[in-house]
Amino acid sequence: MAGPRVVIIGAGVVGAALADELSLRGWTGITVVDQGPVPVTGGSSSHAPGLVFQANPSKTMTELARYTVEKLAALDVDGEPCFLQVGGLELATTPERLTDLRRRHGWLTSWGVEGRLVDPDGCVALHPLVDRDRILGGLLVPTDGLAKSVLAVEAQLRDARARGVRVLDRHQVLDVRTEADDTTGTDRVTAVVTDHGEIPADVVVCCAGIWGPKVAGMAGMRLPLTPLAHQLAWTGPVPALAGQTVEAVRPVLRHQEADLYYRECFDRLGIGSYGHRPMPVPADDIAPPDSSPRMPSVLPFTADDFTDAWAETRSLLPATRDAKIEEGINGLFSFTTDGMPLLGESPDVKGFWVAEAVWVTHSAGVGRAMAEWLVDGHCSSFDLHACDVNRFEPHQLAPAYVLARSCRNFAEVYDILHPLQPAGAPRPLRTSPFHVRQRELGAVFLEAAGWERPQWYDANEPLLERWDIPAPGEWAARMWSPVVGAEALATRQGVALYDMSALKRLEVSGRGAAAFLQRLTTSDVDKPVGSVTYTLMLDEGGGIRSDVTVARLARHRFQIGANGNLDLDWLTRHLPDDGSVTVRDVTAGTCCIGLWGPKAREVLQPLADADFSNEGLPYFRARSAHIGAVPVTALRLSYVGELGWELYTTADTGLKLWDTLWEAARPHGGVAAGRGAFNSLRLEKGYRSFGTDMGHEHDPYEAGLGFAVKPGKGDFIGRAALERRAADVRRRLTCLTIDDPAAVVMGKEPVYDGDRPVGHVTSAAYGYTVGKGIAYAWLPARLATPGRALHIGYFDRRIAAVVAAEPLFDPRMRRLRGLPQDAR
Known part of the structure; x- marks a missing residue:
C-alpha cells in the first residue's frame, strides 16, 4: 500500500x-x-x-x-x-496533597498502570536526597522515567x-x-x-x-495554542551525587505542592518550575533556527522568577544547599485552553x-x-474525542480566550482540581435569556462550553425543611449543596424548570436531509413529521461518536439535539456534494426549558393553544405551539425520567417563556432546578452521557444502547464493523448502587472484584429518590450480573457496591408516558 x-x-x-x-x-x-x-x-x-x-x-x-x-x-x-526507566515519584508535603495522591493512585489503577503509595521512609529509600521531615508520603510509578x-x-x-x-x-x-x-x-x-x-x-x-x-x-x-516559557535550571555538582557515572538512577521527582520537578543528570540536578508568572510568546515572534546562537525555543533565564523555586528546593532537598544554580533556560512549550x-x-x-x-x-x-x-479513517487504539481539534466552539478560538485559558492552564498544571471546578476568566461568556432570573434566584453557576449553567439555586433552601438530605463526604461535598437533593425530590413530586440552553441544537434541512441522516445514524429517523428519535452516530469502526435526538419538524427539516461541536463537524464532513442538505448551528439564536415533573401538564396545558395530553402529544413526539404569547417547539421527552417537555423558542422570547412558565408553576410548588439535581435524576433513570459514560472506544451493545440500533433500516456508517463487534461483547456499562449515603464517588475510581481491579467508574451521584449512591462503571461482561458484590476504590477506602438491574427508577416507563404511577 x-x-x-x-x-x-x-x-x-x-x-x-x-x-x-x-x-x-x-x-x-x-x-x-x-x-x-x-x-x-x-x-x-x-x-x-x-x-x-x-x-x-x-x-x-x-x-x-x-x-x-x-x-x-x-x-x-x-x-x-531512548528511555531511562527510573520510575516517577510524586511527593506530598501537605495532608491535602497526600489525599490527592490517593486519588491519582486510583486513576492509575483504573487505567491499568502499576503504581503504589509509599510512606515517608519509603520515599527516602527511593530518593535519599529528600528531607524525611518534610514529606508525608509519595506515589511511585515504576514504569515512569526520562525520555x-x-x-x-x-x-x-x-x-x-x-x-x-x-x-x-x-x-x-x-x-x-x-x-x-x-x-x-x-x-x-x-x-x-x-x-x-x-x-x-x-x-x-x-x-x-x-x-x-x-x-x-x-x-x-x-x-x-499558546507557547509559554517554562523555567528549567541546572545545578552545579551536588556533593551527594559525586561519582555517579550513570545519568539517572533515582526516580524523577515531582513536588507538585510547590510546582516543581527534579531529574538527575550524573552529579547534577535539573529543576523545573511552573510556579512563576505565565510568560506567553506569540508564535509569530519565535525566530527560526540559525537566527541566533541559542535555539529559538530557548529564551534567556529570568533568575528573579526562580528565587522561590530555589529556596523551596534547598528546603526539600538539603543536599542542594552545597550546590549552586549554574545555568538555566526559559524553554517554550505548547499550552491549550x-x-x-x-x-x-x-x-x-x-x-x-x-x-x-x-x-x-x-x-x-x-x-x-x-x-x-x-x-x-478512525483510531482504534485510543478514544480521541477529547483531543479532536474540532471540539471547540467559535468563542473558544478567540485570541483573548485562548491566551487567558492557556495561561490559566499553565498556572494550574500541578494544582489539585476538583472534577466540577469551573474554569476562570473570561466569564461569563455565554448566558441564556433566563440568566437574569437565575441570578435573582441565587443560582450557583458552573460552566459548560462557555455557558453559565446553574448547579443549584440558593432560593430553594426553604425546601430543606421538607426533606432530610444526606451529606456526602468532604470531596463530593465541594461544589455541592443539600439544595441539590431538595431540587431533585421537588422535581419527582411536583414540577421544575431546567435551563437546557447549553444543549447544542443543529438544524438539518433540504430535500436530501432524511436520506443523509439515515446514513449517519443507527436508528430509523425517516418517520412521519412530528416524530422524535433517540439514535447514535458511529465511526467506521463501530465506535460511538455521539448520541443524539432527531426531531422531524417538517418533511425536509430536522432538529438535532447534539453533544457539541464535534457533532456539527461530523455532519458537515459527510454532507453530500450535490447541495441537497444544509446543516446549521442554531444554538445561539434559540433557548430551551425543560419542564418536568408529575405536575408538568397542570402547568403547561392551561397556557397552551394545543393539546398536550397523552393522546394529543404522545411520548417522543414533537409539535409547534404557543405557550402564552411565545411560539415554541415542544418535544415530549425527558432526560430526568418524568412527564414533561423540552420547550424551544428563539432567544428574544426566551425570557418571556421563563416568566410565563414560572408564574404558572409557582401555585403548583414549581421550582427552578440545576444541573446537580439533573445528574442525580438521569442516573436514577439510567440515561447515559456521551463523553463521560461512553465514547469512541465503546460500541452500542457494550454501552447498553443496542435498542438504538435498527439493522433493518439499511446501511449506515459503522454498520459492518458493529455487526462484527456485536458477536463478542466482553465488557458492559453497569449500574452499581452504594448503601452508605456518605460514600458518594465522583467518577474515574477503580472497581475491584476482591483484590483485583476490574473496571472504573464513569458517572456517579446520590440518588435522592431511590435512597442510594449510584455509580455507573465499565466492567467485564461476566461481572455485570445484578446482585454481584464489588468494591469501589475511593481515596484510601474500599466502598461496598452491588451490581443493580437498571433503571433504578420507573422501570416500566409509566411516569414518562404519563400513565398511572408505580407506588414509588
Whole structure:
C-alpha cells in the first residue's frame, strides 16, 4: 500500500513518531520537513527535560503515555537508550496533597498502570536526597522515567528512513498551497512550499509544535495554542551525587505542592518550575533556527522568577544547599485552553491535519493514533474525542480566550482540581435569556462550553425543611449543596424548570436531509413529521461518536439535539456534494426549558393553544405551539425520567417563556432546578452521557444502547464493523448502587472484584429518590450480573457496591408516558 503523498511539517518527537508509525503501516510517499537541523531541530523536543509521568485523570492521555513508554523503552541509538526507566515519584508535603495522591493512585489503577503509595521512609529509600521531615508520603510509578527526546527523534526517523521516508532538514516552510475542489466546493491541500522549492502533497500534517499556529495559519486554520516559557535550571555538582557515572538512577521527582520537578543528570540536578508568572510568546515572534546562537525555543533565564523555586528546593532537598544554580533556560512549550492536545483534520481544508500541543510524554502514542486515523479513517487504539481539534466552539478560538485559558492552564498544571471546578476568566461568556432570573434566584453557576449553567439555586433552601438530605463526604461535598437533593425530590413530586440552553441544537434541512441522516445514524429517523428519535452516530469502526435526538419538524427539516461541536463537524464532513442538505448551528439564536415533573401538564396545558395530553402529544413526539404569547417547539421527552417537555423558542422570547412558565408553576410548588439535581435524576433513570459514560472506544451493545440500533433500516456508517463487534461483547456499562449515603464517588475510581481491579467508574451521584449512591462503571461482561458484590476504590477506602438491574427508577416507563404511577 503506497498511500497518498504525505508531508509532515516538524521533525520533533511527534513528527518523527508519526513518520515511523505511518511507514510501519505501509505508506511510502512520506516526506518530513523541518526548518532546523535533524535531530536537534530547535523546537521544544530539543530542550525538553523528558519527564514521563503516566498518571492523568484522562484515560486517553494515560494510554498515550503508556504506549510512549513502551515504545521508547524498546528503542536505542547505537546502544544508547531512548528511555531511562527510573520510575516517577510524586511527593506530598501537605495532608491535602497526600489525599490527592490517593486519588491519582486510583486513576492509575483504573487505567491499568502499576503504581503504589509509599510512606515517608519509603520515599527516602527511593530518593535519599529528600528531607524525611518534610514529606508525608509519595506515589511511585515504576514504569515512569526520562525520555531522551533527541535520541527518540533520531531512532524513529532512522527506522522511518529505512522504510523509504524522506527527511529534509533546514527546509523552512513558507506556505501551504491549496486549491478549490470543484466537486465538493471546498479547498484541499496540494503542496508545501519551502525555501528550497515545492513538495507536492495530498496530506499535510502540522507537527510544528510552538510554531503550529503560524503553520496552521498558512492553511487558513486558527489553532488555539499558546507557547509559554517554562523555567528549567541546572545545578552545579551536588556533593551527594559525586561519582555517579550513570545519568539517572533515582526516580524523577515531582513536588507538585510547590510546582516543581527534579531529574538527575550524573552529579547534577535539573529543576523545573511552573510556579512563576505565565510568560506567553506569540508564535509569530519565535525566530527560526540559525537566527541566533541559542535555539529559538530557548529564551534567556529570568533568575528573579526562580528565587522561590530555589529556596523551596534547598528546603526539600538539603543536599542542594552545597550546590549552586549554574545555568538555566526559559524553554517554550505548547499550552491549550483545556490542557488537551490538538489532533485532527482542518474543518475547511481537506487533507490538512494537525498533531499539536503534544509533549514528549504522549508523543509516540499520538504518532500511533494519528497513523491509525489517517490510514484507517478512525483510531482504534485510543478514544480521541477529547483531543479532536474540532471540539471547540467559535468563542473558544478567540485570541483573548485562548491566551487567558492557556495561561490559566499553565498556572494550574500541578494544582489539585476538583472534577466540577469551573474554569476562570473570561466569564461569563455565554448566558441564556433566563440568566437574569437565575441570578435573582441565587443560582450557583458552573460552566459548560462557555455557558453559565446553574448547579443549584440558593432560593430553594426553604425546601430543606421538607426533606432530610444526606451529606456526602468532604470531596463530593465541594461544589455541592443539600439544595441539590431538595431540587431533585421537588422535581419527582411536583414540577421544575431546567435551563437546557447549553444543549447544542443543529438544524438539518433540504430535500436530501432524511436520506443523509439515515446514513449517519443507527436508528430509523425517516418517520412521519412530528416524530422524535433517540439514535447514535458511529465511526467506521463501530465506535460511538455521539448520541443524539432527531426531531422531524417538517418533511425536509430536522432538529438535532447534539453533544457539541464535534457533532456539527461530523455532519458537515459527510454532507453530500450535490447541495441537497444544509446543516446549521442554531444554538445561539434559540433557548430551551425543560419542564418536568408529575405536575408538568397542570402547568403547561392551561397556557397552551394545543393539546398536550397523552393522546394529543404522545411520548417522543414533537409539535409547534404557543405557550402564552411565545411560539415554541415542544418535544415530549425527558432526560430526568418524568412527564414533561423540552420547550424551544428563539432567544428574544426566551425570557418571556421563563416568566410565563414560572408564574404558572409557582401555585403548583414549581421550582427552578440545576444541573446537580439533573445528574442525580438521569442516573436514577439510567440515561447515559456521551463523553463521560461512553465514547469512541465503546460500541452500542457494550454501552447498553443496542435498542438504538435498527439493522433493518439499511446501511449506515459503522454498520459492518458493529455487526462484527456485536458477536463478542466482553465488557458492559453497569449500574452499581452504594448503601452508605456518605460514600458518594465522583467518577474515574477503580472497581475491584476482591483484590483485583476490574473496571472504573464513569458517572456517579446520590440518588435522592431511590435512597442510594449510584455509580455507573465499565466492567467485564461476566461481572455485570445484578446482585454481584464489588468494591469501589475511593481515596484510601474500599466502598461496598452491588451490581443493580437498571433503571433504578420507573422501570416500566409509566411516569414518562404519563400513565398511572408505580407506588414509588
